[in-house]
Amino acid sequence: MVSSADVNGTEVYSRTGDHLGEIDHLMIDKLSGQIAYAVMTFGGFLGLGEGSHPVPWKKLSYDTSLGGFVTDITQEQLTGAPTWGDNWYEDRDYQRRSYDYYGVSPYWL
């Protein structure tokens, strides 16, 4: 298990070990206690978009040897991801689109 106090700021790497960015915070479904999204920040490295991107939690796996998360998300996936509004974390339509887009099963079922 990992502490929520340690997750914010944790580094995120690609499958090939490149540093992609870090986790800014997690969005937690209060009812189920399920983490729905990791909001990641990218510095523009490898052409990944700068700024914050909500990414389904299931796209991240923790690597104890790296001390960070690993994801197979690509630049193409990020730049082509469904756009989100200010209330994306309360917008089930957006969540359905983004989970479908990243090919992971919904957290809410």
Place this chain on the structure above:
Amino acid sequence: MVSSADVNGTEVYSRTGDHLGEIDHLMIDKLSGQIAYAVMTFGGFLGLGEGSHPVPWKKLSYDTSLGGFVTDITQEQLTGAPTWGDNWYEDRDYQRRSYDYYGVSPYWL
């Protein structure tokens, strides 16, 4: 949904609105993305034990009007809870005992 950045430090109240303590951090099951425990700190109010106590996440519900979590955990429950060692968050035996003790279904099934 709620941000992990906002959860740490969130106040916790009893069913009758008494302030019990606050959430220090959450323990997250990395594989499933499920929050397993909220580690709460109590100040000794109402006779609740001081210090940190791991509490199954399912014992907390968020109350938007209070801006905090509500729990029905009692002083008797806290003081009689199964003891935990330093590695409680990796100790499935302890987790089984505490989830059973608080009468909530396991997060790992």
